[in-house]
Amino acid sequence: MRLILLGAPGAGKGTQAANISEKLGIPVISTGNIIRREIDKGSALGEAAKRIINEGNLLPDSLVNDMVRARLNEQDCANGFILDGFPRKISQAKFLEEENISIDKVISIEVSDEDILDRMTGRRVCRSCGKSYHIEYNAPKAENICDDCGCELSIRPDDKIETVKNRLEVYHNETEPLKDYYVKKGILSIVFGCEKVEDTVKAVNKVLEA
Ligand SMILES: [Zn+2]
16 A cells, blocks of 8 residues: 655654554655654755754755655565655655656545644653653653653754744645645545544544545
8 A cells, every 4th residue: 555644744644654554564654754864864965954944844856856766666665655744745746646656545634733833842852862752741750851861851943833833834835735636636535633642543544444
């Protein structure tokens, strides 16, 4: 099965992708993860990407398309894959078509902007060990201090409220038109992101079995 997951940043695509991956035995192709690896390596690609992402903007097609094509050509994608974070705009969906990469299903996970802002701006991460917290839903025992290593917690640049707002705006303007695009192809399913992750997983499973 070849799948695309759509959804605003913070809608929980990553969690759903991991569940589907386990259920169907196909890999998650997350452009975010590929890029983060490049950033960690400090490559030129990573440095260029970091600047653009930290402003909440989308990476140019020239940078992302080649990366995705190369990844989808790898052996583990032979029986299918889950695309998470690609395509993010119509031009990228057209790129998949031009490359004759057919898609079976597109699942859009819908969460209100309000809930997303609430979720994302509360995230904190340990500067030292990388453990993540949420000031409301998964708070550390001592305010702003990591339970595991006692170091100070910080806000990732892309979780800052201005950045999240910008990312949501970009999502609505650039990515959301993809829903219409895939409705016309008859392969879009909408799943409403529930408060409990398990409920969203159930709804996604129903779409997969349909
Ligand atoms: Zn820590």
